Amino acid sequence: MNLTIALARLLIFPGLLFAVPAAWFFLWLERKAVALMQQRIGPPFMQPFFDFVKLLGKTTPARTGVSGLLMKAWPLLAVSAAASAVGLLPVLPASGGFQGDLILLLALMELPSVCIIAAGFSSRSIFGEIGSAREAVLTVSYNVVFLLAVVSIAVSQHTFRLEALAQLPASPLRWLGVLAILVCLPAKLHINPFSLPNAEQEIYSGPMIEYAGPELAMWELSHGLEWVAAAGLVATLAAPHFAAGWIDAPLFVALSFGIVLLLSVLAAATARLAIDTTARFYWRCALMFTGLAIVSTLLMRLRA
Amino acid sequence: MCSCRRRSPWIFHMNSGSCNGCDIELVASLTPRYDAEQLGVRLEGSPRHADILCITGPVTRNSVHAIETVYGQVCSPKAVVAIGSCPATTNVFIDSRVLDGPLDRHIPVDVFVPGCPPRPDAILQGIAKAAEILAERGSRRLANQEKQQ
Numbered sequence: 001m002n003l004t005i006a007l008a009r010l011l012i013f014p015g016l017l018f019a020v021p022a023a024w025f026f027l028w029l030e031r032k033a034v035a036l037m038q039q040r041i042g043p044p045f046m047q048p049f050f051d052f053v054k055l056l057g058k059t060t061p062a063r064t065g066v067s068g069l070l071m072k073a074w075p076l077l078a079v080s081a082a083a084s085a086v087g088l089l090p091v092l093p094a095s096g097g098f099q100g101d102l103i104l105l106l107a108l109m110e111l112p113s114v115c116i117i118a119a120g121f122s123s124r125s126i127f128g129e130i131g132s133a134r135e136a137v138l139t140v141s142y143n144v145v146f147l148l149a150v151v152s153i154a155v156s157q158h159t160f161r162l163e164a165l166a167q168l169p170a171s172p173l174r175w176l177g178v179l180a181i182l183v184c185l186p187a188k189l190h191i192n193p194f195s196l197p198n199a200e201q202e203i204y205s206g207p208m209i210e211y212a213g214p215e216l217a218m219w220e221l222s223h224g225l226e227w228v229a230a231a232g233l234v235a236t237l238a239a240p241h242f243a244a245g246w247i248d249a250p251l252f253v254a255l256s257f258g259i260v261l262l263l264s265v266l267a268a269a270t271a272r273l274a275i276d277t278t279a280r281f282y283w284r285c286a287l288m289f290t291g292l293a294i295v296s297t298l299l300m301r302l303r304a
Numbered sequence: 305m306c307s308c309r310r311r312s313p314w315i316f317h318m319n320s321g322s323c324n325g326c327d328i329e330l331v332a333s334l335t336p337r338y339d340a341e342q343l344g345v346r347l348e349g350s351p352r353h354a355d356i357l358c359i360t361g362p363v364t365r366n367s368v369h370a371i372e373t374v375y376g377q378v379c380s381p382k383a384v385v386a387i388g389s390c391p392a393t394t395n396v397f398i399d400s401r402v403l404d405g406p407l408d409r410h411i412p413v414d415v416f417v418p419g420c421p422p423r424p425d426a427i428l429q430g431i432a433k434a435a436e437i438l439a440e441r442g443s444r445r446l447a448n449q450e451k452q453q
Contacts, residue, residue, distance in 0.1 A: 031341070040339040044311070047344055053308040054355070057442060059379045061352070200349035212352040212379040 014232070015087035022086075023224025024048040026231070026260050030191070033264035048224065055217035061210075067122050071210070074119040075218035081111035082225030089232040090163040102160045106150060109229055112222050113139050113188070116197070120207030131206020134275055135190075135197035141282035142187040142194075145289060149180035152293055153237065166236045172296050178238050180289045185230050185263055187278070189223070193270035194278055231256035309355070309381070310439040312344040313431060316354035316378065320371055320407070322361030325421035326388035330358060333424035333431075340428055343435070351377040356434050358427075362390035362397045363405035375411045381442040383414045383434040387427055392416045 009015055027048040035042025063071060085108035088101055113135060120132025154160050156173045187194035198206045208219055235255035273281070317330055334340045334347055348354045351374045359371065375384070384407075389395040391407035407413055414437050417430035 035339070035341060038336045040336045041342050042339075043341050043344060047312065050308040050312040050344060051314075051346075053305060054312045057305050057309065058355075058381070061377075061379060200347070203349075205349040205353065208353070209350045210352060216353060 010084060010087040014089055016083050019083055019086040019225055019228050020221065022228045023221060024052070026227040026256075027220070027224045029257070029260050030227070030264045030267070033261055034268040037265060037268035048220070052217050052220060055220070056214050058213035060213040060215060067124065070122045071119065072215060074115045074122070075211070075215050075222060078112040078115040078222035079218050079225065081108045081115070082222045082229055085109045085229040086225055086232060088162065089229070089236060090166050098161065100160045101162050102150065102154055102165065105162065105229075105233070106147065109188075109226070109233070110139075110143070112226055115222075116207050119211070123207065123210035125209050127203040127205075127209050128207050130203050131197045131199075131209070134203075135207065137275055137279055138187055138194060138197060141279045142184045144286045145180050145282055146184040146188070148286065149177040149184070149289065153177040162236065166239070172300070173293060174237065176289065176292055176296060178234060180285070181234055181237070182259070182262075183285055184282075185234070185259075186266060187282070188230055189226055189263065191263060192267040193273045195267075195272050196275055196278065199272060227260060228256070231259040234259050306439040306443050309442050310435050312346075313356050313435040313438065314346045314348045314354045315356045315358050315385075315431065316348050316351045316374070317358045318351075318360070318371065318374055320359055320361035320367040320391065320405075321364035321403075322388065322390060326360035326390070329421045329424050330360065330387060330427055333427045338424045338428060340431070343428070343432055345428075345431060352379060354378055355382055355438055356431060357382065357384045358387055358431070359384065359391055359407055360387045362394040362400075362403050363407050363410065364402055365404045368404050368410055371407075371410055381438055383438045383441070384411060385415045385417060385427075385430050385434045386413045387417050387430070388422055389418050389420045392418060395420060 011017060025048075028043065028045060031047065032042045085105055088105045088108070117132045117135050117139070120128040120135065153174050154165060156171060157165055157168045159165055159168070186192070190198050198208060203209075208216065211219060232252070235252050239251050239255055317327070319327055332338065334345070351357070355378070357375060357378055361367070363371065375382075386392055386407050390397070391405065391413070394400070394403055394405040397403055397405075404410075415430045415434045417426050419426055422430075
Protein backbone atom coordinates (compact mmCIF):
# COMPACT_ATOMS: atom_id res chain seq x y z
CA MET A 1 0.00 0.00 0.00
CA ASN A 2 1.69 3.21 -1.08
CA LEU A 3 1.36 6.63 0.48
CA THR A 4 -1.27 8.07 -1.90
CA ILE A 5 -3.67 5.19 -1.40
CA ALA A 6 -3.11 5.29 2.36
CA LEU A 7 -3.84 9.04 2.43
CA ALA A 8 -6.89 8.63 0.21
CA ARG A 9 -8.21 5.93 2.55
CA LEU A 10 -7.56 8.06 5.59
CA LEU A 11 -9.02 11.30 4.21
CA ILE A 12 -11.66 10.31 1.64
CA PHE A 13 -13.12 6.80 1.73
CA PRO A 14 -13.73 5.22 4.21
CA GLY A 15 -11.81 7.88 6.16
CA LEU A 16 -12.79 11.40 7.18
CA LEU A 17 -14.86 12.59 4.22
CA PHE A 18 -17.12 9.55 4.40
CA ALA A 19 -16.81 8.86 8.11
CA VAL A 20 -17.88 12.27 9.43
CA PRO A 21 -21.33 12.28 7.72
CA ALA A 22 -21.63 8.61 8.64
CA ALA A 23 -20.84 9.48 12.27
CA TRP A 24 -23.57 12.16 12.29
CA PHE A 25 -25.98 9.74 10.67
CA PHE A 26 -25.27 7.07 13.29
CA LEU A 27 -25.64 9.59 16.14
CA TRP A 28 -28.99 10.65 14.68
CA LEU A 29 -30.04 7.03 14.21
CA GLU A 30 -29.19 6.25 17.83
CA ARG A 31 -31.25 9.16 19.16
CA LYS A 32 -34.11 8.52 16.73
CA ALA A 33 -34.27 4.82 17.61
CA VAL A 34 -34.39 5.62 21.33
CA ALA A 35 -37.12 8.21 20.65
CA LEU A 36 -39.18 5.75 18.62
CA MET A 37 -38.83 3.14 21.35
CA GLN A 38 -40.23 5.70 23.80
CA GLN A 39 -43.06 6.60 21.36
CA ARG A 40 -41.60 10.04 20.69
CA ILE A 41 -40.97 11.67 17.33
CA GLY A 42 -37.37 12.44 18.15
CA PRO A 43 -34.78 14.84 16.74
CA PRO A 44 -34.79 16.01 13.10
CA PHE A 45 -32.42 14.33 10.64
CA MET A 46 -29.83 17.12 10.67
CA GLN A 47 -29.72 17.39 14.49
CA PRO A 48 -26.13 16.10 15.09
CA PHE A 49 -24.93 18.49 12.39
CA PHE A 50 -26.76 21.43 14.03
CA ASP A 51 -25.29 20.47 17.41
CA PHE A 52 -21.78 20.25 15.95
CA VAL A 53 -21.93 23.63 14.18
CA LYS A 54 -23.51 25.29 17.21
CA LEU A 55 -20.77 23.97 19.50
CA LEU A 56 -18.10 25.21 17.09
CA GLY A 57 -19.56 28.73 17.45
CA LYS A 58 -19.46 28.83 21.24
CA THR A 59 -16.69 30.28 23.36
CA THR A 60 -14.45 28.13 25.53
CA PRO A 61 -13.59 29.08 29.10
CA ALA A 62 -10.11 30.52 29.50
CA ARG A 63 -7.61 27.99 30.87
CA THR A 64 -4.00 28.73 31.56
CA GLY A 65 -0.90 26.55 31.79
CA VAL A 66 -0.17 23.02 30.66
CA SER A 67 -3.59 21.71 31.63
CA GLY A 68 -5.24 24.02 29.06
CA LEU A 69 -3.07 22.63 26.27
CA LEU A 70 -3.77 19.07 27.34
CA MET A 71 -7.49 19.78 27.48
CA LYS A 72 -7.31 20.90 23.84
CA ALA A 73 -5.12 17.98 22.79
CA TRP A 74 -7.18 15.05 24.13
CA PRO A 75 -10.33 15.52 21.99
CA LEU A 76 -8.21 16.10 18.85
CA LEU A 77 -6.22 12.93 19.55
CA ALA A 78 -9.46 11.00 20.09
CA VAL A 79 -10.97 12.23 16.82
CA SER A 80 -7.83 11.48 14.80
CA ALA A 81 -7.52 7.99 16.31
CA ALA A 82 -11.17 7.14 15.64
CA ALA A 83 -10.96 8.52 12.08
CA SER A 84 -7.82 6.48 11.36
CA ALA A 85 -9.55 3.39 12.75
CA VAL A 86 -12.40 3.94 10.28
CA GLY A 87 -9.82 4.48 7.51
CA LEU A 88 -8.34 1.03 8.15
CA LEU A 89 -11.62 -0.83 7.62
CA PRO A 90 -11.64 -2.93 4.43
CA VAL A 91 -14.89 -1.61 2.96
CA LEU A 92 -13.83 -1.68 -0.68
CA PRO A 93 -12.79 -5.04 -2.08
CA ALA A 94 -9.08 -5.36 -2.86
CA SER A 95 -8.41 -2.27 -0.79
CA GLY A 96 -4.98 -3.48 0.23
CA GLY A 97 -4.13 -3.43 3.89
CA PHE A 98 -1.01 -4.92 5.42
CA GLN A 99 -0.04 -7.75 7.71
CA GLY A 100 -0.95 -6.80 11.26
CA ASP A 101 -3.41 -4.00 10.50
CA LEU A 102 -5.91 -5.66 12.85
CA ILE A 103 -3.58 -4.92 15.76
CA LEU A 104 -3.27 -1.29 14.65
CA LEU A 105 -7.06 -1.06 14.37
CA LEU A 106 -7.51 -2.41 17.91
CA ALA A 107 -4.97 0.09 19.25
CA LEU A 108 -6.65 2.99 17.43
CA MET A 109 -10.08 1.96 18.68
CA GLU A 110 -8.72 1.88 22.23
CA LEU A 111 -7.20 5.35 22.04
CA PRO A 112 -10.43 7.39 22.45
CA SER A 113 -11.12 5.59 25.76
CA VAL A 114 -7.59 6.36 26.96
CA CYS A 115 -8.10 9.99 25.90
CA ILE A 116 -11.36 10.16 27.87
CA ILE A 117 -9.63 8.82 30.99
CA ALA A 118 -6.77 11.30 30.62
CA ALA A 119 -9.17 14.17 29.86
CA GLY A 120 -11.14 13.52 33.04
CA PHE A 121 -7.99 13.62 35.14
CA SER A 122 -6.58 16.71 33.44
CA SER A 123 -9.87 18.60 33.95
CA ARG A 124 -9.12 18.50 37.72
CA SER A 125 -12.83 18.28 38.49
CA ILE A 126 -13.84 15.76 41.13
CA PHE A 127 -16.71 14.53 38.93
CA GLY A 128 -14.31 14.23 36.00
CA GLU A 129 -11.98 12.13 38.13
CA ILE A 130 -14.79 9.84 39.28
CA GLY A 131 -15.88 9.45 35.65
CA SER A 132 -12.33 8.67 34.56
CA ALA A 133 -11.90 6.07 37.30
CA ARG A 134 -15.15 4.42 36.21
CA GLU A 135 -14.06 4.53 32.57
CA ALA A 136 -10.75 2.90 33.52
CA VAL A 137 -12.50 0.07 35.40
CA LEU A 138 -14.93 -0.38 32.52
CA THR A 139 -12.09 -0.48 29.96
CA VAL A 140 -10.22 -3.14 31.92
CA SER A 141 -13.36 -5.26 32.29
CA TYR A 142 -14.70 -5.27 28.73
CA ASN A 143 -11.31 -5.40 27.05
CA VAL A 144 -10.63 -8.87 28.44
CA VAL A 145 -13.60 -10.16 26.44
CA PHE A 146 -13.08 -7.86 23.45
CA LEU A 147 -9.37 -8.51 22.90
CA LEU A 148 -9.69 -12.26 23.55
CA ALA A 149 -12.51 -12.45 21.00
CA VAL A 150 -10.64 -10.55 18.29
CA VAL A 151 -7.36 -12.37 18.90
CA SER A 152 -9.03 -15.79 18.93
CA ILE A 153 -10.77 -15.02 15.63
CA ALA A 154 -7.48 -13.92 14.10
CA VAL A 155 -5.52 -16.91 15.44
CA SER A 156 -8.13 -19.43 14.35
CA GLN A 157 -7.97 -18.05 10.80
CA HIS A 158 -4.13 -17.75 10.91
CA THR A 159 -4.00 -14.09 9.87
CA PHE A 160 -3.79 -10.65 11.46
CA ARG A 161 -4.68 -8.96 8.20
CA LEU A 162 -8.18 -7.45 8.11
CA GLU A 163 -8.91 -7.99 4.45
CA ALA A 164 -7.81 -11.61 4.47
CA LEU A 165 -9.85 -12.14 7.61
CA ALA A 166 -12.92 -10.62 5.96
CA GLN A 167 -12.66 -12.90 2.94
CA LEU A 168 -12.15 -16.20 4.75
CA PRO A 169 -15.26 -18.34 5.27
CA ALA A 170 -16.73 -18.08 8.77
CA SER A 171 -16.19 -20.83 11.33
CA PRO A 172 -18.30 -21.47 14.47
CA LEU A 173 -15.52 -19.94 16.55
CA ARG A 174 -15.77 -16.77 14.48
CA TRP A 175 -19.50 -16.40 15.14
CA LEU A 176 -18.78 -16.86 18.83
CA GLY A 177 -16.18 -14.11 18.57
CA VAL A 178 -18.57 -11.76 16.78
CA LEU A 179 -21.16 -12.40 19.50
CA ALA A 180 -18.58 -11.61 22.20
CA ILE A 181 -17.60 -8.37 20.41
CA LEU A 182 -21.27 -7.38 20.17
CA VAL A 183 -21.62 -7.87 23.93
CA CYS A 184 -18.68 -5.51 24.45
CA LEU A 185 -19.86 -2.75 22.11
CA PRO A 186 -22.33 -1.01 24.50
CA ALA A 187 -19.50 -0.58 27.01
CA LYS A 188 -17.09 0.57 24.32
CA LEU A 189 -19.57 3.19 23.11
CA HIS A 190 -20.67 4.23 26.62
CA ILE A 191 -24.36 3.67 25.97
CA ASN A 192 -26.90 2.18 28.36
CA PRO A 193 -26.64 -0.13 30.32
CA PHE A 194 -22.91 0.70 30.56
CA SER A 195 -23.12 4.50 30.37
CA LEU A 196 -21.75 4.98 33.87
CA PRO A 197 -18.54 6.91 33.01
CA ASN A 198 -20.53 9.75 31.41
CA ALA A 199 -23.68 9.58 33.55
CA GLU A 200 -25.39 12.96 33.02
CA GLN A 201 -27.26 13.26 36.28
CA GLU A 202 -25.17 11.54 38.94
CA ILE A 203 -21.67 12.78 38.01
CA TYR A 204 -22.54 15.62 35.58
CA SER A 205 -21.24 13.91 32.39
CA GLY A 206 -18.05 12.69 34.12
CA PRO A 207 -14.84 13.34 32.18
CA MET A 208 -16.62 15.77 29.81
CA ILE A 209 -17.76 18.08 32.60
CA GLU A 210 -15.27 20.90 31.95
CA TYR A 211 -15.44 20.73 28.16
CA ALA A 212 -17.32 23.38 26.20
CA GLY A 213 -17.63 24.73 22.68
CA PRO A 214 -15.37 23.36 19.91
CA GLU A 215 -13.66 20.88 22.26
CA LEU A 216 -17.00 19.34 23.19
CA ALA A 217 -17.87 19.25 19.47
CA MET A 218 -14.70 17.19 18.91
CA TRP A 219 -15.75 14.75 21.65
CA GLU A 220 -19.19 14.36 20.05
CA LEU A 221 -17.53 13.75 16.69
CA SER A 222 -15.12 11.19 18.15
CA HIS A 223 -18.08 9.40 19.74
CA GLY A 224 -19.78 9.26 16.35
CA LEU A 225 -16.60 8.01 14.67
CA GLU A 226 -16.29 5.33 17.34
CA TRP A 227 -19.79 4.21 16.39
CA VAL A 228 -18.72 3.95 12.74
CA ALA A 229 -15.50 2.09 13.57
CA ALA A 230 -17.13 -0.36 15.99
CA ALA A 231 -20.12 -1.11 13.77
CA GLY A 232 -17.73 -1.39 10.81
CA LEU A 233 -15.48 -3.90 12.60
CA VAL A 234 -18.41 -6.17 13.42
CA ALA A 235 -19.80 -5.79 9.89
CA THR A 236 -16.37 -6.70 8.45
CA LEU A 237 -16.14 -9.85 10.55
CA ALA A 238 -19.77 -10.90 10.12
CA ALA A 239 -20.43 -10.09 6.46
CA PRO A 240 -20.08 -13.00 4.07
CA HIS A 241 -17.85 -11.60 1.35
CA PHE A 242 -18.77 -12.46 -2.20
CA ALA A 243 -16.50 -12.61 -5.19
CA ALA A 244 -18.48 -9.83 -6.89
CA GLY A 245 -17.14 -6.65 -5.37
CA TRP A 246 -20.13 -4.36 -5.84
CA ILE A 247 -22.36 -6.20 -3.40
CA ASP A 248 -19.89 -5.80 -0.53
CA ALA A 249 -20.26 -2.08 0.13
CA PRO A 250 -24.11 -1.97 0.39
CA LEU A 251 -24.06 -5.13 2.53
CA PHE A 252 -21.45 -3.51 4.78
CA VAL A 253 -23.56 -0.37 5.17
CA ALA A 254 -26.75 -2.39 5.81
CA LEU A 255 -25.02 -4.49 8.47
CA SER A 256 -23.60 -1.41 10.22
CA PHE A 257 -27.08 0.13 10.15
CA GLY A 258 -28.53 -3.02 11.72
CA ILE A 259 -25.89 -3.08 14.47
CA VAL A 260 -26.54 0.57 15.36
CA LEU A 261 -30.29 -0.09 15.53
CA LEU A 262 -29.76 -3.17 17.70
CA LEU A 263 -27.50 -1.31 20.16
CA SER A 264 -29.85 1.71 20.33
CA VAL A 265 -32.83 -0.50 21.09
CA LEU A 266 -30.78 -2.18 23.83
CA ALA A 267 -29.85 1.27 25.19
CA ALA A 268 -33.48 2.39 25.23
CA ALA A 269 -34.65 -0.80 26.94
CA THR A 270 -32.15 -0.83 29.80
CA ALA A 271 -31.14 1.32 32.74
CA ARG A 272 -27.65 2.22 33.91
CA LEU A 273 -25.80 -0.50 35.86
CA ALA A 274 -23.50 0.12 38.80
CA ILE A 275 -19.74 -0.29 38.32
CA ASP A 276 -19.37 -3.50 40.36
CA THR A 277 -22.25 -5.17 38.49
CA THR A 278 -20.66 -4.16 35.17
CA ALA A 279 -17.23 -5.49 36.09
CA ARG A 280 -18.75 -8.76 37.34
CA PHE A 281 -20.84 -9.05 34.18
CA TYR A 282 -17.84 -8.78 31.87
CA TRP A 283 -15.64 -11.14 33.87
CA ARG A 284 -18.46 -13.71 33.80
CA CYS A 285 -18.83 -13.12 30.07
CA ALA A 286 -15.11 -13.76 29.64
CA LEU A 287 -15.45 -17.04 31.54
CA MET A 288 -18.52 -18.11 29.58
CA PHE A 289 -17.12 -17.28 26.15
CA THR A 290 -13.79 -18.96 26.98
CA GLY A 291 -15.65 -22.09 27.99
CA LEU A 292 -17.71 -22.05 24.79
CA ALA A 293 -14.61 -21.45 22.65
CA ILE A 294 -12.73 -24.36 24.24
CA VAL A 295 -15.71 -26.67 23.80
CA SER A 296 -16.16 -25.69 20.14
CA THR A 297 -12.44 -26.18 19.44
CA LEU A 298 -12.48 -29.60 21.09
CA LEU A 299 -15.56 -30.61 19.10
CA MET A 300 -13.94 -29.49 15.85
CA ARG A 301 -10.76 -31.47 16.72
CA LEU A 302 -12.83 -34.56 17.46
CA ARG A 303 -14.71 -34.27 14.18
CA ALA A 304 -11.45 -33.86 12.29
CA MET B 305 -24.73 29.30 12.32
CA CYS B 306 -27.81 31.24 13.54
CA SER B 307 -30.12 28.52 12.35
CA CYS B 308 -27.97 25.89 14.06
CA ARG B 309 -28.09 27.86 17.32
CA ARG B 310 -31.86 28.17 17.08
CA ARG B 311 -32.31 24.48 16.39
CA SER B 312 -30.00 23.04 19.01
CA PRO B 313 -30.74 24.61 22.42
CA TRP B 314 -29.18 22.53 25.18
CA ILE B 315 -30.60 23.35 28.57
CA PHE B 316 -29.27 23.19 32.10
CA HIS B 317 -31.83 23.05 34.87
CA MET B 318 -31.19 24.80 38.15
CA ASN B 319 -33.35 24.95 41.26
CA SER B 320 -33.04 28.05 43.44
CA GLY B 321 -35.29 26.91 46.27
CA SER B 322 -38.31 25.90 44.24
CA CYS B 323 -41.16 23.81 45.71
CA ASN B 324 -40.42 21.20 42.96
CA GLY B 325 -43.66 21.90 41.08
CA CYS B 326 -41.92 23.69 38.20
CA ASP B 327 -39.11 21.11 38.19
CA ILE B 328 -41.64 18.35 37.65
CA GLU B 329 -43.27 20.31 34.82
CA LEU B 330 -39.87 20.95 33.20
CA VAL B 331 -39.12 17.22 33.30
CA ALA B 332 -42.63 16.55 31.95
CA SER B 333 -41.84 18.72 28.92
CA LEU B 334 -38.97 16.33 28.09
CA THR B 335 -41.13 13.20 28.36
CA PRO B 336 -42.71 11.40 25.37
CA ARG B 337 -45.97 13.34 25.68
CA TYR B 338 -44.41 16.73 24.92
CA ASP B 339 -41.09 15.51 23.39
CA ALA B 340 -38.83 18.56 23.59
CA GLU B 341 -36.19 16.69 21.56
CA GLN B 342 -38.12 17.57 18.38
CA LEU B 343 -36.85 21.12 18.89
CA GLY B 344 -33.32 19.81 19.42
CA VAL B 345 -33.56 20.36 23.18
CA ARG B 346 -31.23 18.22 25.27
CA LEU B 347 -31.03 18.32 29.05
CA GLU B 348 -27.32 18.56 29.87
CA GLY B 349 -25.58 17.51 33.05
CA SER B 350 -22.93 20.22 33.07
CA PRO B 351 -23.56 23.99 32.73
CA ARG B 352 -20.46 24.17 30.51
CA HIS B 353 -22.33 22.25 27.79
CA ALA B 354 -25.55 24.27 27.98
CA ASP B 355 -26.86 27.25 26.00
CA ILE B 356 -29.97 27.98 28.02
CA LEU B 357 -30.12 28.16 31.79
CA CYS B 358 -33.57 27.22 33.12
CA ILE B 359 -34.04 28.49 36.67
CA THR B 360 -36.94 27.63 38.94
CA GLY B 361 -37.66 28.88 42.46
CA PRO B 362 -37.86 32.22 44.29
CA VAL B 363 -34.03 32.61 44.79
CA THR B 364 -33.18 31.95 48.42
CA ARG B 365 -30.22 33.70 50.04
CA ASN B 366 -28.25 30.46 50.06
CA SER B 367 -28.68 29.93 46.32
CA VAL B 368 -27.62 33.41 45.10
CA HIS B 369 -23.92 32.59 45.01
CA ALA B 370 -24.60 29.26 43.26
CA ILE B 371 -26.76 30.97 40.62
CA GLU B 372 -24.06 33.54 39.88
CA THR B 373 -21.39 30.82 39.67
CA VAL B 374 -23.44 28.61 37.36
CA TYR B 375 -24.40 31.60 35.18
CA GLY B 376 -20.70 32.37 34.83
CA GLN B 377 -19.95 28.76 33.87
CA VAL B 378 -22.36 28.72 30.91
CA CYS B 379 -20.32 29.67 27.84
CA SER B 380 -21.60 32.52 25.68
CA PRO B 381 -23.79 33.01 23.72
CA LYS B 382 -26.26 32.10 26.46
CA ALA B 383 -29.82 32.81 27.50
CA VAL B 384 -31.76 32.49 30.76
CA VAL B 385 -35.33 31.25 31.12
CA ALA B 386 -37.08 31.88 34.46
CA ILE B 387 -39.66 29.13 34.92
CA GLY B 388 -42.70 29.81 37.08
CA SER B 389 -43.98 32.84 38.97
CA CYS B 390 -41.39 32.50 41.75
CA PRO B 391 -38.26 33.71 39.91
CA ALA B 392 -40.32 36.50 38.29
CA THR B 393 -41.98 37.97 41.40
CA THR B 394 -41.07 35.63 44.32
CA ASN B 395 -44.80 34.73 44.23
CA VAL B 396 -46.43 33.89 47.60
CA PHE B 397 -43.07 34.01 49.37
CA ILE B 398 -42.80 37.77 48.87
CA ASP B 399 -41.22 39.65 51.82
CA SER B 400 -39.82 36.42 53.25
CA ARG B 401 -36.59 37.05 55.16
CA VAL B 402 -34.84 34.01 53.64
CA LEU B 403 -35.31 35.25 50.07
CA ASP B 404 -33.14 37.48 47.94
CA GLY B 405 -35.31 37.48 44.82
CA PRO B 406 -36.58 38.06 42.24
CA LEU B 407 -34.09 36.49 39.86
CA ASP B 408 -33.43 39.49 37.62
CA ARG B 409 -31.74 41.32 40.50
CA HIS B 410 -28.82 38.92 40.13
CA ILE B 411 -28.56 37.83 36.49
CA PRO B 412 -30.15 39.11 33.25
CA VAL B 413 -33.27 37.05 32.41
CA ASP B 414 -34.39 36.71 28.78
CA VAL B 415 -37.71 34.88 29.00
CA PHE B 416 -40.17 34.65 31.89
CA VAL B 417 -42.59 31.72 31.82
CA PRO B 418 -45.30 32.64 34.34
CA GLY B 419 -47.53 30.10 36.07
CA CYS B 420 -47.61 28.22 39.35
CA PRO B 421 -46.53 25.84 37.92
CA PRO B 422 -46.55 26.69 34.18
CA ARG B 423 -47.80 24.02 31.76
CA PRO B 424 -45.13 22.01 29.89
CA ASP B 425 -46.23 23.52 26.57
CA ALA B 426 -45.69 27.00 28.01
CA ILE B 427 -42.20 25.96 29.14
CA LEU B 428 -41.46 24.62 25.66
CA GLN B 429 -42.66 27.87 24.12
CA GLY B 430 -40.37 29.77 26.49
CA ILE B 431 -37.39 27.61 25.55
CA ALA B 432 -38.15 28.05 21.82
CA LYS B 433 -38.31 31.82 22.32
CA ALA B 434 -35.03 31.77 24.24
CA ALA B 435 -33.46 29.78 21.39
CA GLU B 436 -34.49 32.52 18.94
CA ILE B 437 -33.01 35.18 21.24
CA LEU B 438 -29.86 33.07 21.45
CA ALA B 439 -29.53 32.93 17.65
CA GLU B 440 -29.96 36.71 17.37
CA ARG B 441 -27.52 37.34 20.19
CA GLY B 442 -24.91 35.09 18.57
CA SER B 443 -25.15 36.92 15.26
CA ARG B 444 -24.94 40.30 17.01
CA ARG B 445 -21.87 39.14 18.93
CA LEU B 446 -20.16 38.10 15.68
CA ALA B 447 -21.06 41.43 14.07
CA ASN B 448 -19.59 43.29 17.06
CA GLN B 449 -16.38 41.27 16.84
CA GLU B 450 -16.08 42.13 13.15
CA LYS B 451 -16.63 45.80 13.94
CA GLN B 452 -13.89 45.72 16.56
CA GLN B 453 -11.48 44.12 14.12
